[in-house]
Amino acid sequence: MSDLSPDTNQLLELARGAETLSDARRSQIKASLLTQIAAGGLAMQVGASSVGLGKAAWLSGPIGKLVSAVALVSVAGAGVYVGVRAKASQPRPQLVASASLREPFTPQARAANPTTSEPASEPAAAELAAPGLAAPGLAAAEPAANAAVPSPMANGKAVGAAARVATANAPAATTSVTANADTLAEETRLLRDADQALRAGNAERALTLLDEHATSYPHGALAPERNAERMVARCQLGQIDASSAQAYLAAHPNSAFTARIRDACAASR
Amino acid sequence: MDRLAPGQLIDVRASAQLFSAAESDVRGAAARPVSFESLYEAHVDFVWRNAQRLGVADEALDDIVQQVFLVVHRRLPEVASDVPVKAWVFGILSHVVRDYRRGRRRKSPHHSAPPIDPATIAEPPGKSPFETLARSEALSVVIDLLSELSDDKREIFVLSELEQLNAQEIATLLGVNPNTVYSRLRVARQDFERAAERARSRDTWRLR
Numbered sequence: 001m002s003d004l005s006p007d008t009n010q011l012l013e014l015a016r017g018a019e020t021l022s023d024a025r026r027s028q029i030k031a032s033l034l035t036q037i038a039a040g041g042l043a044m045q046v047g048a049s050s051v052g053l054g055k056a057a058w059l060s061g062p063i064g065k066l067v068s069a070v071a072l073v074s075v076a077g078a079g080v081y082v083g084v085r086a087k088a089s090q091p092r093p094q095l096v097a098s099a100s101l102r103e104p105f106t107p108q109a110r111a112a113n114p115t116t117s118e119p120a121s122e123p124a125a126a127e128l129a130a131p132g133l134a135a136p137g138l139a140a141a142e143p144a145a146n147a148a149v150p151s152p153m154a155n156g157k158a159v160g161a162a163a164r165v166a167t168a169n170a171p172a173a174t175t176s177v178t179a180n181a182d183t184l185a186e187e188t189r190l191l192r193d194a195d196q197a198l199r200a201g202n203a204e205r206a207l208t209l210l211d212e213h214a215t216s217y218p219h220g221a222l223a224p225e226r227n228a229e230r231m232v233a234r235c236q237l238g239q240i241d242a243s244s245a246q247a248y249l250a251a252h253p254n255s256a257f258t259a260r261i262r263d264a265c266a267a268s269r
Numbered sequence: 270m271d272r273l274a275p276g277q278l279i280d281v282r283a284s285a286q287l288f289s290a291a292e293s294d295v296r297g298a299a300a301r302p303v304s305f306e307s308l309y310e311a312h313v314d315f316v317w318r319n320a321q322r323l324g325v326a327d328e329a330l331d332d333i334v335q336q337v338f339l340v341v342h343r344r345l346p347e348v349a350s351d352v353p354v355k356a357w358v359f360g361i362l363s364h365v366v367r368d369y370r371r372g373r374r375r376k377s378p379h380h381s382a383p384p385i386d387p388a389t390i391a392e393p394p395g396k397s398p399f400e401t402l403a404r405s406e407a408l409s410v411v412i413d414l415l416s417e418l419s420d421d422k423r424e425i426f427v428l429s430e431l432e433q434l435n436a437q438e439i440a441t442l443l444g445v446n447p448n449t450v451y452s453r454l455r456v457a458r459q460d461f462e463r464a465a466e467r468a469r470s471r472d473t474w475r476l477r
Contacts, residue, residue, distance in 0.1 A: 003458035003464075004461070005456060010408075011407050015407040015410070015411040018404035021314050021317045031340065037339070
Protein backbone atom coordinates (compact mmCIF):
# COMPACT_ATOMS: atom_id res chain seq x y z
CA MET A 1 0.00 0.00 0.00
CA SER A 2 1.16 3.46 -0.78
CA ASP A 3 0.77 4.52 2.86
CA LEU A 4 3.68 2.36 3.91
CA SER A 5 7.28 2.80 2.82
CA PRO A 6 9.31 -0.11 1.40
CA ASP A 7 11.32 -0.24 4.62
CA THR A 8 8.18 -0.55 6.71
CA ASN A 9 6.75 -3.18 4.40
CA GLN A 10 9.95 -5.14 4.72
CA LEU A 11 9.78 -4.87 8.50
CA LEU A 12 6.19 -6.11 8.49
CA GLU A 13 7.08 -8.93 6.14
CA LEU A 14 9.75 -10.10 8.56
CA ALA A 15 7.44 -9.72 11.58
CA ARG A 16 4.68 -11.73 9.93
CA GLY A 17 6.81 -14.84 9.86
CA ALA A 18 8.19 -14.43 13.35
CA GLU A 19 5.83 -15.75 15.85
CA THR A 20 4.84 -19.34 16.10
CA LEU A 21 3.48 -20.87 19.24
CA SER A 22 5.84 -23.63 20.23
CA ASP A 23 4.42 -27.10 20.78
CA ALA A 24 5.64 -27.15 24.37
CA ARG A 25 3.98 -23.86 25.16
CA ARG A 26 0.81 -24.88 23.36
CA SER A 27 0.62 -28.05 25.46
CA GLN A 28 1.29 -26.09 28.62
CA ILE A 29 -1.50 -23.64 27.87
CA LYS A 30 -3.92 -26.41 27.04
CA ALA A 31 -3.14 -28.41 30.16
CA SER A 32 -3.57 -25.35 32.33
CA LEU A 33 -6.77 -24.38 30.56
CA LEU A 34 -8.27 -27.84 30.93
CA THR A 35 -7.28 -27.82 34.57
CA GLN A 36 -9.28 -24.69 35.16
CA ILE A 37 -12.24 -26.00 33.22
CA ALA A 38 -12.09 -29.30 35.03
CA ALA A 39 -11.93 -27.51 38.37
CA GLY A 40 -15.29 -25.97 37.65
CA GLY A 41 -16.70 -29.15 36.19
CA LEU A 42 -15.60 -31.22 39.15
CA ALA A 43 -17.13 -28.86 41.64
CA MET A 44 -20.32 -29.05 39.66
CA GLN A 45 -20.28 -32.82 39.78
CA VAL A 46 -19.72 -33.01 43.50
CA GLY A 47 -22.60 -30.61 43.88
CA ALA A 48 -24.83 -32.62 41.62
CA SER A 49 -23.89 -35.69 43.64
CA SER A 50 -25.55 -38.09 41.26
CA VAL A 51 -22.51 -38.53 39.09
CA GLY A 52 -19.58 -40.62 40.24
CA LEU A 53 -16.21 -38.99 40.33
CA GLY A 54 -14.84 -41.60 38.01
CA LYS A 55 -17.09 -40.25 35.34
CA ALA A 56 -15.53 -36.85 35.78
CA ALA A 57 -12.78 -37.94 33.45
CA TRP A 58 -14.32 -36.41 30.37
CA LEU A 59 -10.79 -35.77 29.39
CA SER A 60 -8.88 -38.77 28.24
CA GLY A 61 -5.25 -39.65 28.63
CA PRO A 62 -2.73 -38.76 31.30
CA ILE A 63 -3.35 -35.06 31.07
CA GLY A 64 -7.00 -35.69 31.63
CA LYS A 65 -6.32 -37.63 34.75
CA LEU A 66 -3.87 -35.12 36.00
CA VAL A 67 -6.32 -32.39 35.19
CA SER A 68 -9.00 -34.08 37.25
CA ALA A 69 -6.58 -34.56 40.09
CA VAL A 70 -5.26 -31.04 39.96
CA ALA A 71 -8.83 -29.87 39.77
CA LEU A 72 -9.42 -31.49 43.12
CA VAL A 73 -6.49 -29.69 44.62
CA SER A 74 -7.50 -26.47 42.92
CA VAL A 75 -11.00 -26.73 44.26
CA ALA A 76 -9.60 -27.66 47.63
CA GLY A 77 -6.88 -25.18 48.02
CA ALA A 78 -6.11 -22.60 45.39
CA GLY A 79 -8.08 -19.74 46.76
CA VAL A 80 -11.37 -21.43 46.15
CA TYR A 81 -14.51 -20.37 47.80
CA VAL A 82 -17.01 -23.05 48.52
CA GLY A 83 -20.50 -21.91 49.11
CA VAL A 84 -23.06 -24.45 50.03
CA ARG A 85 -26.61 -23.88 49.08
CA ALA A 86 -28.53 -25.53 51.85
CA LYS A 87 -31.88 -24.38 50.66
CA ALA A 88 -34.73 -26.67 51.70
CA SER A 89 -36.40 -26.52 48.32
CA GLN A 90 -33.19 -27.52 46.64
CA PRO A 91 -32.56 -31.15 47.53
CA ARG A 92 -29.10 -31.21 46.02
CA PRO A 93 -26.49 -28.91 47.50
CA GLN A 94 -24.46 -26.96 44.99
CA LEU A 95 -21.04 -25.53 45.16
CA VAL A 96 -20.06 -22.10 44.10
CA ALA A 97 -16.45 -22.45 43.31
CA SER A 98 -13.24 -20.99 42.27
CA ALA A 99 -11.85 -17.56 42.72
CA SER A 100 -8.97 -18.83 40.65
CA LEU A 101 -10.82 -18.21 37.43
CA ARG A 102 -10.91 -14.68 36.29
CA GLU A 103 -13.85 -13.04 34.63
CA PRO A 104 -12.59 -10.73 31.96
CA PHE A 105 -15.95 -9.56 30.79
CA THR A 106 -17.64 -6.39 31.83
CA PRO A 107 -20.92 -6.18 33.71
CA GLN A 108 -22.56 -5.13 30.47
CA ALA A 109 -21.40 -8.31 28.86
CA ARG A 110 -22.73 -10.26 31.82
CA ALA A 111 -26.06 -8.56 31.52
CA ALA A 112 -26.18 -9.58 27.90
CA ASN A 113 -25.72 -13.20 28.82
CA PRO A 114 -29.15 -14.78 29.10
CA THR A 115 -28.07 -17.74 31.19
CA THR A 116 -26.71 -15.60 33.97
CA SER A 117 -30.03 -13.98 34.57
CA GLU A 118 -31.41 -17.21 36.00
CA PRO A 119 -29.82 -17.22 39.40
CA ALA A 120 -31.84 -19.89 41.09
CA SER A 121 -31.88 -22.40 38.27
CA GLU A 122 -29.58 -25.31 37.50
CA PRO A 123 -27.31 -23.48 35.07
CA ALA A 124 -26.16 -21.16 37.77
CA ALA A 125 -24.61 -24.14 39.49
CA ALA A 126 -23.49 -25.54 36.19
CA GLU A 127 -21.72 -22.30 35.50
CA LEU A 128 -19.28 -23.25 38.19
CA ALA A 129 -16.78 -23.43 35.41
CA ALA A 130 -17.37 -19.72 35.13
CA PRO A 131 -17.84 -18.54 38.66
CA GLY A 132 -17.44 -14.93 37.68
CA LEU A 133 -20.84 -15.27 36.12
CA ALA A 134 -22.41 -17.70 38.52
CA ALA A 135 -21.39 -16.25 41.82
CA PRO A 136 -22.80 -12.74 41.42
CA GLY A 137 -26.13 -14.07 40.25
CA LEU A 138 -26.46 -16.42 43.15
CA ALA A 139 -25.24 -13.94 45.67
CA ALA A 140 -27.60 -11.26 44.47
CA ALA A 141 -30.64 -13.46 44.42
CA GLU A 142 -30.13 -15.48 47.54
CA PRO A 143 -27.62 -13.86 49.81
CA ALA A 144 -28.96 -15.51 52.92
CA ALA A 145 -28.99 -18.96 51.43
CA ASN A 146 -25.35 -18.86 50.47
CA ALA A 147 -22.57 -19.29 52.93
CA ALA A 148 -19.33 -18.53 51.22
CA VAL A 149 -16.48 -20.06 53.14
CA PRO A 150 -12.96 -19.15 52.12
CA SER A 151 -10.86 -22.26 52.12
CA PRO A 152 -7.15 -22.12 52.83
CA MET A 153 -4.63 -24.49 51.30
CA ALA A 154 -5.51 -27.59 53.22
CA ASN A 155 -4.53 -30.70 51.33
CA GLY A 156 -7.94 -31.63 50.14
CA LYS A 157 -9.76 -30.79 53.33
CA ALA A 158 -12.12 -28.51 51.51
CA VAL A 159 -12.97 -31.23 49.05
CA GLY A 160 -13.58 -33.60 51.90
CA ALA A 161 -15.71 -31.01 53.60
CA ALA A 162 -17.60 -30.31 50.42
CA ALA A 163 -18.16 -33.98 49.86
CA ARG A 164 -19.32 -34.40 53.44
CA VAL A 165 -21.78 -31.59 52.98
CA ALA A 166 -22.94 -33.21 49.80
CA THR A 167 -23.47 -36.51 51.55
CA ALA A 168 -25.52 -34.90 54.27
CA ASN A 169 -28.44 -34.64 51.91
CA ALA A 170 -27.80 -37.62 49.73
CA PRO A 171 -25.56 -40.01 51.61
CA ALA A 172 -26.11 -43.15 49.59
CA ALA A 173 -25.54 -41.58 46.25
CA THR A 174 -22.36 -39.81 47.21
CA THR A 175 -20.43 -42.45 49.12
CA SER A 176 -18.40 -43.41 46.08
CA VAL A 177 -17.86 -39.78 45.25
CA THR A 178 -16.39 -39.14 48.67
CA ALA A 179 -14.20 -42.21 48.59
CA ASN A 180 -12.92 -41.52 45.11
CA ALA A 181 -12.39 -37.89 45.88
CA ASP A 182 -10.41 -38.72 49.00
CA THR A 183 -8.29 -41.23 47.14
CA LEU A 184 -7.59 -38.97 44.24
CA ALA A 185 -6.91 -36.05 46.54
CA GLU A 186 -4.41 -38.12 48.50
CA GLU A 187 -2.77 -39.34 45.31
CA THR A 188 -2.57 -35.80 44.10
CA ARG A 189 -1.11 -34.61 47.37
CA LEU A 190 1.68 -37.18 47.21
CA LEU A 191 2.53 -36.38 43.63
CA ARG A 192 2.32 -32.65 44.21
CA ASP A 193 4.68 -32.91 47.19
CA ALA A 194 7.02 -35.08 45.15
CA ASP A 195 6.93 -32.58 42.34
CA GLN A 196 7.65 -29.72 44.69
CA ALA A 197 10.57 -31.63 46.16
CA LEU A 198 11.87 -32.30 42.65
CA ARG A 199 11.63 -28.69 41.65
CA ALA A 200 13.39 -27.74 44.86
CA GLY A 201 16.23 -30.06 43.89
CA ASN A 202 15.48 -32.68 46.51
CA ALA A 203 15.22 -35.74 44.31
CA GLU A 204 15.72 -38.19 47.18
CA ARG A 205 12.71 -36.80 49.00
CA ALA A 206 10.74 -36.95 45.78
CA LEU A 207 11.62 -40.60 45.30
CA THR A 208 10.54 -41.38 48.85
CA LEU A 209 7.16 -39.81 48.21
CA LEU A 210 6.84 -41.58 44.89
CA ASP A 211 7.64 -44.88 46.59
CA GLU A 212 4.93 -44.10 49.11
CA HIS A 213 2.51 -43.48 46.29
CA ALA A 214 3.52 -46.72 44.59
CA THR A 215 2.97 -48.65 47.79
CA SER A 216 -0.38 -47.09 48.60
CA TYR A 217 -1.74 -46.82 45.06
CA PRO A 218 0.09 -49.29 42.84
CA HIS A 219 -2.63 -49.01 40.22
CA GLY A 220 -3.71 -45.49 41.11
CA ALA A 221 -5.18 -43.04 38.69
CA LEU A 222 -1.92 -41.15 38.66
CA ALA A 223 0.40 -44.13 38.23
CA PRO A 224 1.65 -42.95 34.80
CA GLU A 225 2.43 -39.55 36.23
CA ARG A 226 4.24 -41.20 39.13
CA ASN A 227 6.42 -43.16 36.71
CA ALA A 228 7.21 -40.04 34.75
CA GLU A 229 8.10 -38.12 37.89
CA ARG A 230 10.30 -41.02 38.92
CA MET A 231 12.15 -40.77 35.62
CA VAL A 232 12.80 -37.11 36.24
CA ALA A 233 13.96 -37.75 39.81
CA ARG A 234 16.27 -40.57 38.84
CA CYS A 235 17.72 -38.55 36.00
CA GLN A 236 18.39 -35.75 38.44
CA LEU A 237 20.24 -38.23 40.62
CA GLY A 238 22.18 -39.53 37.65
CA GLN A 239 20.70 -42.99 38.01
CA ILE A 240 19.44 -43.23 34.46
CA ASP A 241 21.52 -43.06 31.33
CA ALA A 242 20.46 -41.31 28.17
CA SER A 243 19.58 -44.45 26.28
CA SER A 244 17.22 -45.62 29.02
CA ALA A 245 15.57 -42.22 29.07
CA GLN A 246 15.26 -42.35 25.32
CA ALA A 247 13.69 -45.78 25.52
CA TYR A 248 11.18 -44.54 28.06
CA LEU A 249 10.27 -41.56 25.93
CA ALA A 250 9.90 -43.78 22.89
CA ALA A 251 7.53 -45.99 24.85
CA HIS A 252 5.54 -42.97 26.03
CA PRO A 253 5.48 -40.67 23.03
CA ASN A 254 2.48 -38.70 24.22
CA SER A 255 3.54 -38.16 27.78
CA ALA A 256 2.88 -34.71 29.14
CA PHE A 257 6.24 -35.04 30.90
CA THR A 258 8.27 -35.57 27.75
CA ALA A 259 9.94 -32.18 27.85
CA ARG A 260 10.75 -32.42 31.55
CA ILE A 261 12.16 -35.91 31.25
CA ARG A 262 14.22 -34.93 28.26
CA ASP A 263 15.57 -31.87 30.03
CA ALA A 264 16.33 -33.67 33.28
CA CYS A 265 17.99 -36.60 31.57
CA ALA A 266 19.95 -34.41 29.18
CA ALA A 267 21.22 -32.32 32.08
CA SER A 268 22.30 -35.42 33.98
CA ARG A 269 24.61 -36.54 31.18
CA MET B 270 -30.68 -18.15 16.64
CA ASP B 271 -29.91 -21.59 17.98
CA ARG B 272 -29.26 -20.67 21.55
CA LEU B 273 -29.66 -22.89 24.52
CA ALA B 274 -32.70 -22.04 26.51
CA PRO B 275 -31.99 -20.04 29.63
CA GLY B 276 -31.78 -22.47 32.48
CA GLN B 277 -30.37 -25.29 30.42
CA LEU B 278 -27.39 -27.03 31.96
CA ILE B 279 -24.02 -26.00 30.69
CA ASP B 280 -21.92 -29.05 31.25
CA VAL B 281 -18.28 -29.18 30.29
CA ARG B 282 -18.74 -32.64 28.83
CA ALA B 283 -21.95 -31.81 27.12
CA SER B 284 -20.64 -28.56 25.78
CA ALA B 285 -17.72 -30.35 24.24
CA GLN B 286 -20.18 -32.47 22.30
CA LEU B 287 -22.78 -29.88 21.48
CA PHE B 288 -21.26 -29.18 18.14
CA SER B 289 -19.54 -31.42 15.72
CA ALA B 290 -17.48 -29.79 13.01
CA ALA B 291 -14.30 -27.78 12.96
CA GLU B 292 -13.55 -24.13 12.48
CA SER B 293 -15.57 -21.99 10.15
CA ASP B 294 -13.79 -19.48 7.98
CA VAL B 295 -13.67 -15.83 8.83
CA ARG B 296 -16.68 -14.91 6.75
CA GLY B 297 -18.60 -17.75 8.29
CA ALA B 298 -21.76 -17.11 6.34
CA ALA B 299 -22.75 -20.68 7.01
CA ALA B 300 -20.91 -21.05 10.26
CA ARG B 301 -20.56 -24.64 11.26
CA PRO B 302 -20.93 -25.82 14.82
CA VAL B 303 -17.72 -26.72 16.60
CA SER B 304 -16.60 -28.66 19.62
CA PHE B 305 -14.58 -26.81 22.22
CA GLU B 306 -11.45 -28.84 21.68
CA SER B 307 -11.49 -28.54 17.91
CA LEU B 308 -12.18 -24.85 18.28
CA TYR B 309 -9.24 -24.55 20.64
CA GLU B 310 -6.91 -26.40 18.31
CA ALA B 311 -8.05 -24.39 15.33
CA HIS B 312 -7.73 -21.00 16.97
CA VAL B 313 -5.07 -21.13 19.66
CA ASP B 314 -2.32 -19.98 17.30
CA PHE B 315 -4.51 -17.19 16.00
CA VAL B 316 -5.36 -16.06 19.52
CA TRP B 317 -1.80 -16.34 20.79
CA ARG B 318 -0.07 -14.45 18.00
CA ASN B 319 -2.69 -11.72 17.90
CA ALA B 320 -2.69 -11.31 21.67
CA GLN B 321 1.03 -10.68 21.30
CA ARG B 322 0.52 -8.26 18.44
CA LEU B 323 -2.18 -6.41 20.34
CA GLY B 324 0.23 -5.68 23.15
CA VAL B 325 0.17 -8.52 25.64
CA ALA B 326 3.53 -8.94 27.34
CA ASP B 327 5.22 -12.24 26.79
CA GLU B 328 4.94 -13.25 30.42
CA ALA B 329 1.17 -12.66 30.34
CA LEU B 330 0.47 -14.26 26.98
CA ASP B 331 -0.41 -17.70 28.26
CA ASP B 332 -2.76 -16.29 30.89
CA ILE B 333 -4.51 -14.13 28.35
CA VAL B 334 -4.92 -17.03 25.94
CA GLN B 335 -6.39 -19.08 28.76
CA GLN B 336 -8.77 -16.32 29.70
CA VAL B 337 -9.96 -16.08 26.14
CA PHE B 338 -10.62 -19.78 25.89
CA LEU B 339 -12.29 -19.94 29.28
CA VAL B 340 -14.77 -17.41 27.99
CA VAL B 341 -15.03 -19.34 24.73
CA HIS B 342 -15.72 -22.51 26.67
CA ARG B 343 -18.34 -20.92 28.82
CA ARG B 344 -20.12 -19.19 26.01
CA LEU B 345 -19.83 -21.84 23.35
CA PRO B 346 -23.20 -23.40 24.16
CA GLU B 347 -24.98 -20.10 23.81
CA VAL B 348 -23.30 -18.68 20.74
CA ALA B 349 -25.62 -18.36 17.81
CA SER B 350 -24.95 -20.83 15.03
CA ASP B 351 -24.79 -18.11 12.42
CA VAL B 352 -22.01 -16.21 14.16
CA PRO B 353 -18.64 -16.56 12.42
CA VAL B 354 -16.52 -18.46 14.89
CA LYS B 355 -13.28 -16.64 14.18
CA ALA B 356 -14.97 -13.27 14.50
CA TRP B 357 -16.54 -14.35 17.76
CA VAL B 358 -13.22 -15.54 19.15
CA PHE B 359 -11.49 -12.36 18.03
CA GLY B 360 -14.18 -10.30 19.72
CA ILE B 361 -13.47 -12.10 22.98
CA LEU B 362 -9.74 -11.65 22.49
CA SER B 363 -10.23 -7.97 21.85
CA HIS B 364 -12.21 -7.53 25.08
CA VAL B 365 -9.72 -9.49 27.15
CA VAL B 366 -6.72 -7.66 25.72
CA ARG B 367 -8.29 -4.26 26.18
CA ASP B 368 -9.02 -5.08 29.82
CA TYR B 369 -5.46 -6.28 30.21
CA ARG B 370 -4.00 -3.16 28.62
CA ARG B 371 -6.18 -0.89 30.73
CA GLY B 372 -4.89 -2.68 33.79
CA ARG B 373 -1.31 -2.26 32.67
CA ARG B 374 -1.76 1.40 31.92
CA ARG B 375 -3.14 1.91 35.40
CA LYS B 376 -0.16 0.14 36.90
CA SER B 377 2.54 1.64 34.70
CA PRO B 378 1.89 4.70 32.56
CA HIS B 379 5.42 4.48 31.20
CA HIS B 380 5.14 0.94 30.03
CA SER B 381 6.66 0.12 26.68
CA ALA B 382 6.48 -3.06 24.64
CA PRO B 383 8.22 -5.91 26.41
CA PRO B 384 11.20 -7.65 24.92
CA ILE B 385 10.37 -10.90 23.20
CA ASP B 386 12.26 -13.89 24.40
CA PRO B 387 13.38 -15.74 21.27
CA ALA B 388 13.46 -18.94 23.28
CA THR B 389 9.70 -18.81 23.59
CA ILE B 390 9.24 -18.63 19.87
CA ALA B 391 9.27 -21.86 17.98
CA GLU B 392 11.62 -21.92 15.05
CA PRO B 393 9.54 -22.06 11.91
CA PRO B 394 10.43 -25.04 9.77
CA GLY B 395 12.95 -24.35 7.06
CA LYS B 396 14.29 -21.18 8.64
CA SER B 397 17.77 -20.67 9.99
CA PRO B 398 18.34 -19.57 13.59
CA PHE B 399 19.59 -16.23 12.27
CA GLU B 400 16.45 -15.70 10.24
CA THR B 401 14.32 -16.70 13.21
CA LEU B 402 16.05 -14.18 15.40
CA ALA B 403 15.79 -11.47 12.76
CA ARG B 404 12.08 -12.13 12.47
CA SER B 405 11.50 -12.09 16.20
CA GLU B 406 13.42 -8.83 16.46
CA ALA B 407 11.35 -7.39 13.64
CA LEU B 408 8.23 -8.42 15.51
CA SER B 409 9.56 -6.77 18.63
CA VAL B 410 10.06 -3.53 16.72
CA VAL B 411 6.60 -3.78 15.15
CA ILE B 412 4.97 -4.37 18.54
CA ASP B 413 6.79 -1.33 19.87
CA LEU B 414 5.52 0.77 16.99
CA LEU B 415 2.00 -0.60 17.36
CA SER B 416 1.90 0.65 20.93
CA GLU B 417 1.66 4.17 19.50
CA LEU B 418 -1.65 3.38 17.81
CA SER B 419 -5.04 3.56 19.46
CA ASP B 420 -6.80 0.28 20.24
CA ASP B 421 -9.14 0.55 17.25
CA LYS B 422 -6.40 1.36 14.78
CA ARG B 423 -4.09 -1.20 16.22
CA GLU B 424 -6.63 -3.98 15.78
CA ILE B 425 -7.32 -3.06 12.19
CA PHE B 426 -3.66 -2.64 11.37
CA VAL B 427 -2.79 -6.01 12.89
CA LEU B 428 -5.59 -7.78 11.07
CA SER B 429 -4.67 -6.16 7.78
CA GLU B 430 -0.89 -5.99 7.76
CA LEU B 431 0.06 -8.94 9.91
CA GLU B 432 -2.91 -11.27 9.68
CA GLN B 433 -3.33 -10.20 6.04
CA LEU B 434 -7.09 -10.19 5.99
CA ASN B 435 -8.94 -8.08 3.46
CA ALA B 436 -11.27 -5.24 4.37
CA GLN B 437 -14.40 -7.34 4.08
CA GLU B 438 -12.98 -9.99 6.37
CA ILE B 439 -11.89 -7.39 8.89
CA ALA B 440 -15.31 -5.79 8.74
CA THR B 441 -16.84 -9.15 9.57
CA LEU B 442 -14.42 -9.76 12.41
CA LEU B 443 -14.93 -6.37 13.97
CA GLY B 444 -18.59 -5.98 13.13
CA VAL B 445 -18.11 -2.69 11.34
CA ASN B 446 -18.77 -1.34 7.88
CA PRO B 447 -16.05 -2.09 5.27
CA ASN B 448 -15.83 1.61 4.54
CA THR B 449 -15.04 2.21 8.17
CA VAL B 450 -12.29 -0.37 7.90
CA TYR B 451 -10.80 1.38 4.88
CA SER B 452 -10.80 4.78 6.51
CA ARG B 453 -9.44 3.55 9.84
CA LEU B 454 -6.83 1.46 8.11
CA ARG B 455 -5.61 4.40 6.09
CA VAL B 456 -5.14 6.46 9.23
CA ALA B 457 -3.60 3.51 11.05
CA ARG B 458 -1.05 3.05 8.27
CA GLN B 459 -0.18 6.72 8.36
CA ASP B 460 0.26 6.60 12.13
CA PHE B 461 2.34 3.46 11.91
CA GLU B 462 4.52 4.89 9.16
CA ARG B 463 5.11 8.05 11.16
CA ALA B 464 6.06 5.97 14.19
CA ALA B 465 8.41 3.91 12.03
CA GLU B 466 10.01 7.06 10.62
CA ARG B 467 10.54 8.41 14.12
CA ALA B 468 12.13 5.13 15.16
CA ARG B 469 14.40 5.14 12.13
CA SER B 470 15.38 8.74 12.87
CA ARG B 471 16.22 7.84 16.45
CA ASP B 472 18.34 4.91 15.27
CA THR B 473 20.12 7.10 12.74
CA TRP B 474 20.80 9.71 15.40
CA ARG B 475 22.15 7.10 17.79
CA LEU B 476 24.52 5.74 15.15
CA ARG B 477 26.10 9.10 14.47
